[in-house]
Amino acid sequence: MSRIANIVLVVLIFFMHKKLLHKIYRMLYKSFGSQYWWPGDTPFEIAVGAILTQNTNWSNVEKAIANLKKAGVLNAQAMNRLDHDQLAALIRPAGYFNVKAKRLRSFLDFLHLEYGGRISKMKDSDLSELRDRLLSVNGIGPETADSILLYALQKPVFVVDAYTKRILTRHNIIGADADYHECQQLFHKSFNNHPELFNEYHALIVRLGKDYCRPKPLCSSCPLMPLL
């Protein structure tokens, strides 16, 4: 194939995928409506939830969040005064409580050292630089960093999770070996950095994933089944 034909093919495939991603969004929104994400009252609570939900069912996270609220420590200053065992005991229902207590501690250290304990101060930073800084915090990987950026700080960043990859793979939009960045770029290029839409789209994907998109088998009542 000539070089030009190859370029034309790549562009065509991109526009096909873009059209399909738009169609999937419309189908999900029609099926489920607005999801009103993120389920959290403050940017700090959203950031804590993003760490606690790592590889964990949200209902377990809710129990841990309720414990933190009841103890009056769901703010950067009060949580910073807890020692490891106190924090781990409060977040126990979220699972991996020792690991997550360390990760929350790393985030608190970062927040106090770099932003005086105020998440709102993060908003002023350059997006790319802020993302790199978040990723440098132990326990904050791409999905957690992007969840904080999008849902706590309203930055135009799409959150890619296991459900997103599963759906994109099943619809042959990406290969099984596609990485986080590749999936994310697909959404960024298809939707022109639109934070409100990224917010709703990711929430809808999670809703679909929870209800219909188990690893196996394929669910015949899935709203996206007509596309397969």
Added chain:
DNA sequence: GACCAGGCACATC
């Protein structure tokens, strides 16, 4: 009782 859930870091090859 097995499987799964809104990941990530670290060890090993």
Added chain:
DNA sequence: GATGTGCATGGT
């Protein structure tokens, strides 16, 4: 660089 493993609770 790719792959495997540990981390843990609670619902289905």
